[in-house]
Amino acid sequence: MRHWIFQSSPKRYRIVEAISQVHKHDNRMVWHTQASRAPNIHIDDRVYIWVSSPIAALVGTAEVETEPDFMTEPAWEKALWISPDSGPKPSRQVGLRIIQILAERIPRSAIKSNSVLAGNSFFQDRPLAIGTNFPLTLDEATELDRMIDGCQRGGALLGTAPRF
Numbered sequence: 725m726r727h728w729i730f731q732s733s734p735k736r737y738r739i740v741e742a743i744s745q746v747h748k749h750d751n752r753m754v755w756h757t758q759a760s761r762a763p764n765i766h767i768d769d770r771v772y773i774w775v776s777s778p779i780a781a782l783v784g785t786a787e788v789e790t791e792p793d794f795m796t797e798p799a800w801e802k803a804l805w806i807s808p809d810s811g812p813k814p815s816r817q818v819g820l821r822i823i824q825i826l827a828e829r830i831p832r833s834a835i836k837s838n839s840v841l842a843g844n845s846f847f848q849d850r851p852l853a854i855g856t857n858f859p860l861t862l863d864e865a866t867e868l869d870r871m872i873d874g875c876q877r878g879g880a881l882l883g884t885a886p887r888f
Contacts, residue, residue, distance in 0.1 A: 726764065727865035729846055729858040730755050730786070730820075731774045738804040739775050743783055745800065746822050754795055754817040761857040762792040762816040771820060772860070772868055781829035782868065784822060792816035828875055830868075840867040 732739035746753055757765055765788060773784040795817045835841045836848070846858045860868070 726766065726769045727860040727862065728765065728769060728771050729774050729860060730771050731776055731856055731858065733776045734779060735776075736806055738806065739773075740779070740783070742801060742804050743773070743822075743825055746825075749798065749800060751822045752789070753801055753820055753822065754797055755820050756812045756815045756817050756856055757792050758856050759815065761855075761859075764859070765792055765818055765857065767791060770865060772865070773822075775829075779829070780832040782826065782835070782872075783829055784825045785872070786820040786822045788818050789821050790819035792818050795819070824872070826872065826875070830871055830875055834871070835868075838867060838871065840864060 732742075734740060742753060755771075767788055767790065769788040771786040771788060772782055773786060775781055775783050793816055794814065797817070832847060841847055841864055844860065844864055
């Protein structure tokens with residue numbers, strides 16, 4: 725099993741709205757993959773959902789349910805692209821099962837100050853991480869889980885409304 729950050733930009737896609745609606749869709753959604761990363765993403769991989777600037781925070785966790793393949797994006801997700809031009813180019817996608825929506829976001833500043841995570845180039849300010857899927861080490865994933873557990877005592881699980 726591998727661990728990933730899957731990133732979405734609220735400037736291109738209404739990801740916060742998607743996360744808020746996913747419970748209406750059996751807690752499942754699709755996510756586009758980068759061509760270079762798709763061969764390494766597999767069923768049961770753990771995913772940490774990241775919303776990029778201006779929010780810049782971890783907002784949830786998921787599990788990969790399908791191997792990367794060309795899929796039809798569900799209509800409810802397709803409707804959340806900011807404009808037809810902002811939608812992705814055809815790419816392999818994976819099916820995700822959302823495991824947890826965080827009641828409180830974990831901001832980049834909290835992650836950057838963590839000694840285990842600070843060295844990962846994704847969390848650094850410059851250069852900004854360009855792309856969709858970013859690998860994590862087991863130690864980094866374990867530390868994110870520890871941070872989630874610490875911040876989310878009594879946090880939102882599926883079916884409850886997250887505070888965005």
